[in-house]
Amino acid sequence: MNAFANETAVTGAAPSFPIPAGVFAETVTDVQHHTDTLFRFRMTRPAGFRFRSGEFVMIGLPNADKPVFRAYSIASPSWDEELEFFSIKVPNGPLTEHLQKIKVGDTVLMRKKSTGTLVHDALIPGKRLYLFSTGTGIAPFASIIRDPETYDKFETVILTQTCRTTAELAYGKELVAAIRADELMSEFVGDKLQLHATATRDGETRGERITTLIESGKLFEELGLPPLDPATDRAMICGSMEMLKDTAALMEKFGLVEGSNAQPATYVVERAFVG
Numbered sequence: 001m002n003a004f005a006n007e008t009a010v011t012g013a014a015p016s017f018p019i020p021a022g023v024f025a026e027t028v029t030d031v032q033h034h035t036d037t038l039f040r041f042r043m044t045r046p047a048g049f050r051f052r053s054g055e056f057v058m059i060g061l062p063n064a065d066k067p068v069f070r071a072y073s074i075a076s077p078s079w080d081e082e083l084e085f086f087s088i089k090v091p092n093g094p095l096t097e098h099l100q101k102i103k104v105g106d107t108v109l110m111r112k113k114s115t116g117t118l119v120h121d122a123l124i125p126g127k128r129l130y131l132f133s134t135g136t137g138i139a140p141f142a143s144i145i146r147d148p149e150t151y152d153k154f155e156t157v158i159l160t161q162t163c164r165t166t167a168e169l170a171y172g173k174e175l176v177a178a179i180r181a182d183e184l185m186s187e188f189v190g191d192k193l194q195l196h197a198t199a200t201r202d203g204e205t206r207g208e209r210i211t212t213l214i215e216s217g218k219l220f221e222e223l224g225l226p227p228l229d230p231a232t233d234r235a236m237i238c239g240s241m242e243m244l245k246d247t248a249a250l251m252e253k254f255g256l257v258e259g260s261n262a263q264p265a266t267y268v269v270e271r272a273f274v275g
Contacts, residue, residue: 017062024049024110025062028102029082035167038136039100040075042084043108051114052121053078053147054140054236056270058111059085061098067109068094073140073238073270074114077147083110086139086171116140118236120149122259122268126234128225129154132210132247134162134239138172140270141238146179148188154234158223160196162210162239166203173197194223211246228254235267244269 019025030042051057051074060067076084090096102108118140123129129150131141138161144150145159161172176195179185196219198208213219220227228235228251235256237247248258251267259265 017064017067019062019109020067022112023060024112025107026083026110028104028106028108031102031104034170035165037089038086038168038171039089040084040086040171041102041108042076042082045081045083046110046112049112049114051078052116052119053143053149054118054120055114055116055143056140057114059099060095060109061102062107062109063098069109069111070095073116073118073143075139075142077143079147084142086136086142088136116270117260117268118144118238118270119261119268120153122261122264123234123236124259124264124266126154126266127232128156128158128234130228130233130235131157131159132235132237132239133160133172134210134243135168137161137238137240137243137270139238141236142172142175144236145175145189145193146185151188151190151192155192156194156225157192158194158196158225160198160210160219162198162200162208162243164199164201166199169197169199196223211243211250214247214250228256230255230257230266233266236270237267238270241271244271 024046026043028041028043033039056071056073058069059072060069072085074083075086087096087099089100133141141159145157150157161169163169179189200209217227235251237244248269256266259268
């Protein structure tokens with residue numbers, strides 16, 4: 001039974017909708033609510049489903065004859081036996097209004113093709129990899145930082161996340177802590193991973209957006225690293241449309257060039273987002 005059916009069951013009129021053709025129907029295995037606006041869930045991985053760390057898929061719920069699908073980055077790495085997603089809660093969102101109410105055992109639909117530009121194939125080799133994110137834009141990077149290939153390709157990996165409140169930074173902080181505590185992952189990650197988390201509305205970093213930190217040079221000072229250099233630095237960007245535009249403009253200012261799967265370069269942007 002899906003989340004929508006659970007809601008309507010109390011009225012005695014729980015509809016049953018067929019699973020559309022061409023999609024996987026997977027089972028929710030874990031749900032964790034981080035704040036009143038953010039939650040994480042895991043579900044079974046379809047047999048034979050392959051993806052590159054950093055890609056996204058279209059997911060939905062079996063709660064209508066024509067279910068609503070939205071793009072969600074896969075937060076788990078390509079080797080994980082399950083699929084993980086990190087989502088916002090939108091009160092009147094066509095999908096997230098219902099998705100935020102899912103429970104273990106519910107069904108989630110997923111289209112069979114994964115895609116995206118936040119992948120290693122879209123970048124040329126470099127020394128350092130910057131992962132710039134705001135809010136749930138951290139999701140594809142949750143996949144990237146748990147992939148051994150990331151640390152084979154780069155000497156240093158810097159994950160940055162900017163949210164409104166410090167509470168919204170919990171997912172990223174817990175993720176990095178878990179990587180460092182995990183015997184297997186810590187073996188290939190070592191001391192290569194750095195986390196720079198800031199909140200704009202509270203805490204010590206209040207008011208400091210990632211674009212401001214980059215432009216002022218404060219980000220690099222706090223990390224103990226030199227400013228961005230197209231000869232050594234690569235970047236991936238995921239967040240709000242405004243953040244994508246502003247951060248990409250800064251990358252260009254530093255001399256980085258936008259890449260793609262077809263033409264790898266020095267930075268990439270993911271323009272698919274949850275609505």
